[in-house]
């Protein structure tokens with residue numbers, strides 16, 4: 477079975493891991509942690525960054541570090557991995573779910589603004605959501621597939637309503653805004669990454685926060701390391717044990733050495749699937765928004781025709797051809813923990829999520845496997861869609 481995405485570990489990963497073993501620095505203290513944090517900050521255009529044990533904890537501590545919690549709301553798009561919303565709940569705040577734009581599959585900033593105007597009033601800490609009595613404090617754009625959203629529009633929205641902008645860049649390492657501006661230098665409050673096993677850059681598991689304000693990074697470091705003060709067992713808050721280990725950072729650092737080639741591979745895979753989609757009337761490539769350098773973490777095809785029974789048929793066809801094809805993320809407003817969450821109309825999200833088909837996209841996928849995937853997909857769409 478050709479897998480959806482597997483880690484590419486053919487660089488210096490094993491050498492760096494062996495260093496950890498030899499030096500016995502396998503835990504949360506070590507040079508790889510320090511170096512990895514520096515690299516993440518440099519990549520993000522910020523003076524500092526903090527690495528953590530997952531993308532979920534990175535998002536959670538960015539929210540908590542900005543003073544957001546009980547009684548607060550964070551606006552989140554419904555079309556995302558469930559961790560985006562879970563991180564808000566972990567910080568004891570609640571989500572306000574927003575639809576995405578059909579053009580780029582990311583939070584619809586125009587409708588977000590309209591909803592804020594229609595449903596909230598000014599409040600000293602942000603915007604009072606009249607119906608719930610909760611205070612909207614932040615907006616969390618999600619860089620779906622590693623795509624770059626219109627950062628200027630989100631930053632302007634944050635300024636207009638005094639809201640923090642926390643970016644879920646879980647799958648977007650290495651991307652930049654237009655004019656080559658690094659994500660952390662765009663005016664947003666925090667950029668959060670994941671280094672889970674299927675991401676473009678992996679540590680096995682891990683995450684990071686980069687922020688323009690070094691005080692926020694210090695706060696997150698404090699929150700992530702049991703709130704310890706000084707060298708002894710003194711702690712000044714109830715905090716967490718969310719740190720990354722030197723072992724994880726060793727892998728991450730080796731991965732980052734090949735970031736450019738990883739991104740080039742992702743772009744080439746994306747282009748191949750886009751060429752295939754272009755042959756059919758009912759298929760489109762995944763969006764390629766023009767706001768900067770996109771990451772193309774996942775790519776594949778998007779069915780734009782009328783039939784609503786094709787997802788399981790396409791999955792079964794591809795599985796039979798030896799290609800792993802799974803349903804895409806079920807949106808948050810349809811998930812049991814979030815069915816009752818505050819939500820705007822979800823027309824676009826509800827319509828598109830079953831039509832999104834991520835295809836295998838490991839950075840080290842071979843031409844033979846790519847040919848197999850494309851041939852299998854074409855065989856299906858030749859029967860189901862009209863050729864252009």
Ligand SMILES: *Cc1c(COP(=O)(O)O)cnc(C)c1O
Nearest residue numbers: 530531532557559560646670672
């Ligand atoms: C992967 C991912 C996360 C969560 O990261 P973990 O490291 O798995 O906790 C959050 N949001 C999005 C959009 C993701 O793709």
